[in-house]
Amino acid sequence: MTHPxxxxxxPDAAGVTYVFAVCRGTRAVNTADVTGLAGMPGGAAVRLLPxxxxxxxxxxxxxxxxxxxVWQARLSDRQEIERYARAHHEVVSAAAVHGPAxxxxxxxxxHDDDRAxxxxxxxxxxxxxxxxxxxxxAEWGVKxxxxxxxxxxxxxxxxxxxxxxxxxxxxxxxxxxLNRKRGVQERRERRREQALSVAESVDAELRExxxxxxxxxxxxxxxxxxxxxxxxxxxxxxxxxxxEELAALVRAMGExxxxxIELTGPWVPYSFVGEV
Numbered sequence: 001m002t003h004p005x006x007x008x009x010x011p012d013a014a015g016v017t018y019v020f021a022v023c024r025g026t027r028a029v030n031t032a033d034v035t036g037l038a039g040m041p042g043g044a045a046v047r048l049l050p051x052x053x054x055x056x057x058x059x060x061x062x063x064x065x066x067x068x069x070v071w072q073a074r075l076s077d078r079q080e081i082e083r084y085a086r087a088h089h090e091v092v093s094a095a096a097v098h099g100p101a102x103x104x105x106x107x108x109x110x111h112d113d114d115r116a117x118x119x120x121x122x123x124x125x126x127x128x129x130x131x132x133x134x135x136x137x138a139e140w141g142v143k144x145x146x147x148x149x150x151x152x153x154x155x156x157x158x159x160x161x162x163x164x165x166x167x168x169x170x171x172x173x174x175x176x177x178l179n180r181k182r183g184v185q186e187r188r189e190r191r192r193e194q195a196l197s198v199a200e201s202v203d204a205e206l207r208e209x210x211x212x213x214x215x216x217x218x219x220x221x222x223x224x225x226x227x228x229x230x231x232x233x234x235x236x237x238x239x240x241x242x243x244e245e246l247a248a249l250v251r252a253m254g255e256x257x258x259x260x261i262e263l264t265g266p267w268v269p270y271s272f273v274g275e276v
Contacts, residue, residue, distance in 0.1 A: 102127055230262075
């Protein structure tokens with residue numbers, strides 16, 4: 001299921017309706033859970049918007065704060081967009097305390113409450129399908145890291161002969177240096193291949209336990225970070241009653257393979273609301 005983030009033509013000056021999440025009904029989400037939350041900066045009180053058997057968690061926000069021009073500028077400011085993302089996540093998490101909540105994308109806006117209700121009605125069957133799918137489930141993230149190389153040894157073997165002193169290299173030293181470099185590269189490739197094999201094994205075992213899974217893009221080492229590179233970046237939809245089993249399985253796989261496996265969660269299942 002795909003939810004647009006509509007700007008809905010020209011919003012009026014009084015404000016527009018920002019939708020955070022959709023729940024089953026007013027009994028499934030407690031007003032006390034969301035009232036008092038800050039929500040989006042400059043917005044009115046966070047509130048519930050019932051529409052038949054569904055309820056949206058919404059807030060009236062200044063229209064001028066969410067024009068395309070302003071929002072595009074905000075997207076280029078990392079600190080500012082993180083501020084809005086945290087505010088969005090705080091409300092979604094509160095809505096999901098007592099039951100499933102479908103989180104909508106950041107900056108999902110409608111001209112007013114009536115148009116937000118119409119959107120709920122138009123997509124009611126899809127929302128109900130997703131709510132059924134994620135009920136009593138949470139999202140967990142798993143990353144498998146490539147083993148850290150023996151940096152000091154590789155640095156020594158990669159250094160040109162004679163680089164630490166003034167003496168001229170012995171005959172054949174250049175070939176020996178190239179051979180060492182080749183050996184370093186081959187060992188790196190073997191470590192990478194072994195790590196990828198472990199990652200596939202980890203993913204296969206976790207998919208057996210999970211109700212659904214998604215493979216995400218992996219990233220190289222971040223400049224200025226700790227230098228770690230992950231070879232698996234995945235997320236899993238896991239039933240609440242299997243959370244301890246999941247944690248135990250991840251620990252066991254890490255001990256068995258000697259690989260660093262990172263488990264994060266539980267999260268509201270953002271990654272699985274697009275599937276019915």
